[in-house]
Amino acid sequence: MFTTKFCMGSLFPALQKSPLVSFGLHSSACWRGPKVAVVLSGCGVYDGTEIHEASAILVHLSRGGAETQIYAPNISQMHVVDHSKGQPAETESRNVFVESARIARGNVTDLHELSPQNCDAVIFPGGFGAAKNLSTFAVDGTNCKLNPEVERVLKDFHKASKPIGLCCIAPVLAAKVIPGVEVTVGHEEEEGGKWPYAGTVQAIKSFGGKHCVKDVNEVHVDKKNKVVTTPAFMCDTKLHHIFDGIGAMVQNVLKLTGK
Template identity: 75%
Template sequence: MAAVRALLAPRLAAASAFAPRPGGRAAPPRAALHGSAPRAGPRVALVLSGCGVYDGAEIHEASAVLVHLSRAGADVQIFAPNVPQMHVVDHTKGQPSEKETRNVLTESARIARGKITDLAELSAARHDAAIFPGGFGAAKNLSTFAVDGKDCKVNGDVARVLKEFHGAGKPIGLCCIAPVLAAKVLRGVEVTVGHEQEEGGRWPYAGTAEAIKALGAKHCVRDVSEAHVDQKNKVVTTPAFMCETALHHVHDGIGAMVREVLRLIQK
């Protein structure tokens, strides 16, 4: 038992940093996402929309972005808006859970391993790039696209962040359904959500391309393992789970998106 306690002691000590303080408040996180020393690489803001494909950020996409950024030596800070989710979906059924509510920032903290900041505090002046993973949260919590289509509204802080980075000439990466955010806010931008035909179910959300055109943006057909780069606006997009395919193809496409975002930082 002594050996077991010795093995667990460091983890228990780390966990105690998050234990409630007297009065009920939790202590702020003290460690970086991966527990490593701070890096001097590019500073990238990752914006999440909850936790779970049907009502938040797509977890595999968020994780893939983090892996590729980590491999590139980027210094990542994770953000999410402090707002209620549109609704909560039971992911075993794909149906909304009645009378259940959740908060986007609180749910996103699950992916961030607790180290997360309110999106209201994100400033382009302190970061070199911003990346938005997909998942239905982008269309439900960061905007109303899931309900209103081309007539959607974008969360105020999301719109502000997109305009700030764009105005500063700093790159923005978006994947899956998230490119609709740029299409709405940055008129005339070039983005991709993949192919424009369903092709027997391989591209089940192909109709999104027409909505993007209706928003005044240009849609560019790309495969799932590719990224499209709008050189003029410094916006990089990739289809991700807009395509029904093997996970590693989605991972490869996100890797291409991350590489292009980081390349644009150098220009």
């Protein structure tokens, strides 16, 4: 019989030597698949990245044999939301890069270093951070602007003809900067609350994008622009349906890399 002490120092002796330890999500030593960047906007649905979406993307990328690196802009969040109350925490401020590191397990890179020269594809999870931190869509609607680095990344990957995946609210980012792009955020009517953010469709159309109606477990693939989108939490449904839709998005992104 033995006793296990639930002490990080006893389980991982190296922790006793340094206060900063990086348990990276990925190791590139044994990967030969496509290199995929995942761009986060913080940590938490109401003021950053939707964590379930980010996790699903990373799981499906891992299962698909991709080498993954997480990126985030080093900027302040628009605001901080107390997720237990759904209300802004007026006295708090947080940094998008620092908060994204929570999801990345510390292994996050500044977005200004992301280039299509070092990645085969890029994926943007949703969450209100895409509309608050990566752009001003939450405040300015159709008059919104994208964070300069986000805009650069989208334009650079598009120009390089490398795949771009987006889910939930994130497709508005592509619609804003890629002329005539085809995307989906789900259905175009609320349908009794099942699609609570259906109004986003009008913004996409106002940007000159084409909206394609899809169910939560489906994707739309714009083959011309190599943009793959799925509704995710734009739909009020069970988590496994969202997980499956994100899986289909990731699979199609990987397929478009040709690797």
